[in-house]
Amino acid sequence: MRPSRSSTLRTSLVLLLLLAAFSARGEGGSAALTEAEAVLARDPARALELARAILGAEPEVPQVHAVLGRAAAQAGQPALAVEHLGRALALGGETLQLRLYLASALWETGRYDDAEASFRRACELSGAGSRGQLAWHQLGRLLLWLARAPQAVEALERAVALGSQAPDAALDLARALDLAGDPRALAAFTRAVALAPESPRARWGLAHALRAAGRREEAAAELEIYRELYQREQDSVRNGGLVRASLDFAWSLLRAGDAEAAAAAFARLGDVAEALEGRARAESARGRHREAVALLETAVRRFPDRDDLLEFLARERLAALTEAEP
Numbered sequence: 001m002r003p004s005r006s007s008t009l010r011t012s013l014v015l016l017l018l019l020a021a022f023s024a025r026g027e028g029g030s031a032a033l034t035e036a037e038a039v040l041a042r043d044p045a046r047a048l049e050l051a052r053a054i055l056g057a058e059p060e061v062p063q064v065h066a067v068l069g070r071a072a073a074q075a076g077q078p079a080l081a082v083e084h085l086g087r088a089l090a091l092g093g094e095t096l097q098l099r100l101y102l103a104s105a106l107w108e109t110g111r112y113d114d115a116e117a118s119f120r121r122a123c124e125l126s127g128a129g130s131r132g133q134l135a136w137h138q139l140g141r142l143l144l145w146l147a148r149a150p151q152a153v154e155a156l157e158r159a160v161a162l163g164s165q166a167p168d169a170a171l172d173l174a175r176a177l178d179l180a181g182d183p184r185a186l187a188a189f190t191r192a193v194a195l196a197p198e199s200p201r202a203r204w205g206l207a208h209a210l211r212a213a214g215r216r217e218e219a220a221a222e223l224e225i226y227r228e229l230y231q232r233e234q235d236s237v238r239n240g241g242l243v244r245a246s247l248d249f250a251w252s253l254l255r256a257g258d259a260e261a262a263a264a265a266f267a268r269l270g271d272v273a274e275a276l277e278g279r280a281r282a283e284s285a286r287g288r289h290r291e292a293v294a295l296l297e298t299a300v301r302r303f304p305d306r307d308d309l310l311e312f313l314a315r316e317r318l319a320a321l322t323e324a325e326p
Contacts, residue, residue, distance in 0.1 A: 033063055033064065033067060036050045036051050036054060036071075037067060038287075040067060043285070044071045044072075044074035045071075047067065047071040047074075047075075048068065048072055048075050051064060051068035052068060055068060060091060061091070062088045062089075062091035063088070063093060065084040065085070065087040065088035065091065066085065066098055068080075069082075069083070069084035069086075069102070069105075070097075070098075072084060072105075073085070073104065073315065073318075074319065078106075078109050079109050081101065081105035082102065082105045082109060082111075085098055085102040085105060086102060095125075096122055096126055096321070099118055099121055099122035100119075100122050100135065100318050101318055102118050103115050103116075103118035103119040103122060104314055104315070106118055108311075112142070115142055116139070116142060119139035119142060120139060122135040122138070122139075123135045123136055123139055128162060130163060131321070132158075132159075132162045133159050133163030133166060133169065134159075134317055136155050136156070136158040137156065137159035137163075137168070137169045137172065139155040140152045140153075140158075140169070140172055140173070140176065143155055144156070144176050144179070147179070149176050149177075149180035150180050152172075152179075153176045153177055153182065156169060156172050156173035156176050157173060167192060167196035167199065167297075167301065168297065170188065170192045170195050170196075171189075171192040171195075171202050173188055173192075174192045174202075174205055174209075178205065178208070178209060185209050185212075186206075186210065186212075186213055189205045189206040189209045192205065198302060199229075199304070200229045200230055200301075200302065201301070201304035202301070203222055203223075203225050203229060204223075204226050204304075206222050207223045229302075243269060243272065246268070247266075247274055247275065249265060250262050250265035250266045250269070250275075253265055254278065254281060254282055254285065259283075259285040260282075260286065262285075263279050263282035263286070265278075266279040267279055271298065271302065273299055273302070273303040273306055273309070276295050276296070276299035276302075276303075277299060277309060279295050280292040280293075280295040280296045280299070280312065280316065281312075284316060289316050290320050292319075292320075293313065293316045293317055293320050296309055296312060296313040296316060297313065299313075300313055
């Protein structure tokens with residue numbers, strides 16, 4: 001859909017005001033960056049446009065490159081994100097959040113060695129607690145994706161130690177142990193199921209580990225639970241025509257900029273994958289990244305084949321770090 005004339009004029013006016021504020025004095029530049037940050041929470045594509053305009057006035061300010069790089073990452077332009085996040089770090093703007101954004105963007109662009117190095121630097125910066133858990137989990141996910149199971153185990157064990165109640169990290173650790181041929185895989189899958197009993201991926205993994213251990217009856221019981229969970233998902237998308245129409249209406253609300261109404265419309269459709277994704281995107285558009293993370297964590301547990309949701313979840317976790325800042 002082409003932007004309306006009034007929308008284009010509003011954007012142009014905001015750009016002019018930001019540039020005027022930025023060029024006036026130091027405090028104005030700070031205010032302009034604050035405004036760009038606020039726009040980023042609601043509309044990454046627009047934030048990208050605003051940040052580019054600010055960059056024209058101050059090309060050597062690390063915070064400007066940081067906002068531009070984050071906006072590019074959120075807008076699905078990883079190569080541009082790498083360029084500006086790397087520049088922000090080179091100019092002395094290093095933070096855990098930027099390191100994680102850069103590592104994820106490097107991963108998306110296929111620069112795996114650089115991504116690993118950046119994730120490891122993030123782990124050094126992260127310390128303990130939830131931030132450390134996030135950094136080590138992201139490193140473990142990359143190593144697992146690269147089929148480097150033994151190294152993934154090391155990283156994911158650190159992640160689980162820092163967040164023992166994190167079901168995604170627990171499941172990824174179980175998968176890494178299984179791929180590494182480690183006999184602890186069975187106990188790890190059992191733990192993953194205890195943390196997320198509704199997760200088909202966890203149930204499938206536990207069934208596989210039980211069968212490998214020769215416990216065929218227990219494996220068969222777990223497979224039956226897996227089938228029930230899968231069938232529940234299929235049942236939830238029955239009457240697809242009505243559901244599709246409702247989903248399309250909810251997406252139209254979100255595209256029109258009414259994120260609050262879109263979130264409510266998606267919520268009425270229950271826990272089908274696309275509805276959960278839509279609710280998460282609506283909450284993200286409202287700048288409520290923690291709520292988006294919670295919804296996406298539910299979605300990836302229930303719909304393990306949606307790799308795009310895993311990537312969306314990773315981006316929202318990064319965005320939520322800003323909300324956690326004092």
